[in-house]
Amino acid sequence: MIYDALFKMKQINKTGHLAIFTANVIFGLNLIVSKTLMPVYISPMALTFFRMTGACVLFFLASFVIPSEKIAKRDYLMLFLASLFGLLINQMSFLKGLSYTSPIDASLILTSLPILAMLISAAYLKEPITRLKVFGVLVGASGAVIIIYNSHSVSTFAGENHFLGNLLCFVSCLSYAMYLVFFKALMGKYHPVTIMKWMFLYASILAIPFCYKDVISIDYAALPDHVYWRILYVVCGASFLAYLLIPIGVRELRPTTVSMYNYLQPLIASLIAVMMGIDTFGFWKTLAAVLIFLGVFLVTQSKSRADLEA
Numbered sequence: 001m002i003y004d005a006l007f008k009m010k011q012i013n014k015t016g017h018l019a020i021f022t023a024n025v026i027f028g029l030n031l032i033v034s035k036t037l038m039p040v041y042i043s044p045m046a047l048t049f050f051r052m053t054g055a056c057v058l059f060f061l062a063s064f065v066i067p068s069e070k071i072a073k074r075d076y077l078m079l080f081l082a083s084l085f086g087l088l089i090n091q092m093s094f095l096k097g098l099s100y101t102s103p104i105d106a107s108l109i110l111t112s113l114p115i116l117a118m119l120i121s122a123a124y125l126k127e128p129i130t131r132l133k134v135f136g137v138l139v140g141a142s143g144a145v146i147i148i149y150n151s152h153s154v155s156t157f158a159g160e161n162h163f164l165g166n167l168l169c170f171v172s173c174l175s176y177a178m179y180l181v182f183f184k185a186l187m188g189k190y191h192p193v194t195i196m197k198w199m200f201l202y203a204s205i206l207a208i209p210f211c212y213k214d215v216i217s218i219d220y221a222a223l224p225d226h227v228y229w230r231i232l233y234v235v236c237g238a239s240f241l242a243y244l245l246i247p248i249g250v251r252e253l254r255p256t257t258v259s260m261y262n263y264l265q266p267l268i269a270s271l272i273a274v275m276m277g278i279d280t281f282g283f284w285k286t287l288a289a290v291l292i293f294l295g296v297f298l299v300t301q302s303k304s305r306a307d308l309e310a
Helices: 002-037 044-065 073-100 103-110 113-124 131-149 162-182 192-216 225-252 255-275 283-301 305-309
Strands: none
Touching: 002 225, 002 255, 044 073, 044 192, 044 225, 073 162, 073 192, 103 131, 103 162, 113 131, 113 162, 113 255, 131 255, 131 283, 162 255, 192 225, 225 255, 255 283
16 A cells, blocks of 8 residues: 555656656747847737736636636635736746846846745745755756856846846746745646636736837737747747646645756757757756756655655
């Protein structure tokens, strides 16, 4: 009986790892696609609005093919707060921060996400901060830093307000870390489509005051066809499909483990840049890849609260 339970748990964890891995591969490709769109063709705020509203429509359409779920009244407020922390504050503050600071600084600040998730998990979920977990986070972070500093495709441009930009990027990390920890129970309560259709609906409505000027100022007739195809990827891939997978990983894995997979994004973006001929892949990027995967492995092997109680 115990063996069967452990086997079932391992199978569930495999599903969670595969979901989060796939989502971050999609996000990694999105880094390249979004850079080709902003700010040449559309602004960051306009692209954010397209992501929110497009994914909202897709999730509502998808909800017609799954069994209807009744949501508790209190959970509507929880879904609103999850949307606020996991979508709106996270994306808005990062894009705004990126406009003020350099891409390298913004990417380096993003490496703080697993550390923040680990600390908040310890305070809120009483998850232990083990030496193996801390070591795994630092090993993965070192790999991400190596990727960032050795990427030829990343600009060193610094915006007009460096400190404010860095602060907003940190707020983005803190907001997403809070989302991973505080709403973990909510992710396991309903179907991922049900959760995301409400989260993206709330986010779409809240984004209107910030984005509508950028959206209506676009000369849509002058946009090349390839721009529409790239926007379609951002909406269908990096918004609908990726965010469909995230609740599965959040439900099955610990917040620190989920956040560790974010280190894959610069690696995936670098690999794609190499394939496009705008970057190279040598010793340092190989070392970085090894460190990132090793860091994820070490964090998954660290003891959870349930392990210690058992």
